[in-house]
Amino acid sequence: MNCPECQSNQIVKNGKITLQDHSSIQKYLCKACDKQFNERTGTPMARLRTASMVVSLALTVRTEGLGVRATGRSFGKAHSTISRWERRLADQARQGSPPALGGAEVTLEGDEVDTRVGENLPQKHAVPGGSTSQ
Numbered sequence: 001m002n003c004p005e006c007q008s009n010q011i012v013k014n015g016k017i018t019l020q021d022h023s024s025i026q027k028y029l030c031k032a033c034d035k036q037f038n039e040r041t042g043t044p045m046a047r048l049r050t051a052s053m054v055v056s057l058a059l060t061v062r063t064e065g066l067g068v069r070a071t072g073r074s075f076g077k078a079h080s081t082i083s084r085w086e087r088r089l090a091d092q093a094r095q096g097s098p099p100a101l102g103g104a105e106v107t108l109e110g111d112e113v114d115t116r117v118g119e120n121l122p123q124k125h126a127v128p129g130g131s132t133s134q
């Protein structure tokens with residue numbers, strides 16, 4: 001790892017940032033230029049206080065068509081927060097650096113359970129009156 005400012009490798013660990021989900025981000029200090037940075041510096045997640053996986057998930061459901069407000073409710077965030085994440089990543093995309101979202105495949109467990117309820121309703125082709133023809 002090199003300093004994003006001067007590319008020096010004279011960097012030292014300089015404390016940690018604790019996120020809302022209690023994961024932490026390592027901070028670094030460059031001894032060459034005195035610049036502070038962290039693991040997320042240079043990524044769209046820089047300076048966000050939310051775990052990148054949460055941001056990634058929220059934006060994934062947004063691309064699946066969930067509204068900003070519904071997304072906000074689902075993740076316990078204000079809808080303005082969701083919008084800000086979207087703008088942040090859109091800005092990064094325009095600048096030519098693809099979002100660094102960790103690249104992990106995300107599986108929403110139980111995703112399809114509720115969509116199949118209607119298939120269990122009784123069929124309506126039962127013969128009225130129970131008459132037999134054979």
Ligand SMILES: [Zn+2]
Nearest residue numbers: 003006030033
């Ligand atoms: Zn430096």
